[in-house]
Amino acid sequence: MQDLERLMAIEEIKQLKATYFHCVDTKNWKGFLEVFAPDAEFDHRTAFDAVDPVTGESRVYGRPELLKYIDTSGWRVKGRDALFSMSGDFAAVSTVHHGYNPRITLHSPDEASGIWAMTDILRFAEDAPIREIRGL
Numbered sequence: 664m665q666d667l668e669r670l671m672a673i674e675e676i677k678q679l680k681a682t683y684f685h686c687v688d689t690k691n692w693k694g695f696l697e698v699f700a701p702d703a704e705f706d707h708r709t710a711f712d713a714v715d716p717v718t719g720e721s722r723v724y725g726r727p728e729l730l731k732y733i734d735t736s737g738w739r740v741k742g743r744d745a746l747f748s749m750s751g752d753f754a755a756v757s758t759v760h761h762g763y764n765p766r767i768t769l770h771s772p773d774e775a776s777g778i779w780a781m782t783d784i785l786r787f788a789e790d791a792p793i794r795e796i797r798g799l
Contacts, residue, residue: 664769664772681762708739713797724795732792756787757785765778766779783797784798
């Protein structure tokens with residue numbers, strides 16, 4: 664790939680990730696699904712394992728003793744259409760995602776990988792077992 668092509672591909676990936684964050688936070692599920700390939704895999708089974716990287720303390724605030732009653736086994740789905748089934752689980756969750764400092768490696772014209780530094784805050788309903796998750 665030429666340098667300009669590489670830069671354009673990296674920028675397209677950045678825009679795609681920004682669209683992902685925006686769609687999740689605005690609950691635009693149609694737009695959310697459009698950022699994924701038909702054979703996408705999405706795994707959030709460990710969503711409640713968030714810990715502070717320095718102290719190791721849980722970043723789940725509220726009543727974490729009730730987490731054992733939340734079944735996350737279905738939070739791994741394969742295929743873009745299956746992702747829509749998860750949207751109901753997060754429809755009432757207020758989310759804010761901030762992504763920054765992407766490290767994107769282009770392996771070929773059709774394949775790339777990356778690491779995105781990010782923070783997110785998920786706030787749950789008053790009566791939920793947990794009130795908030797902060798991810799770094």
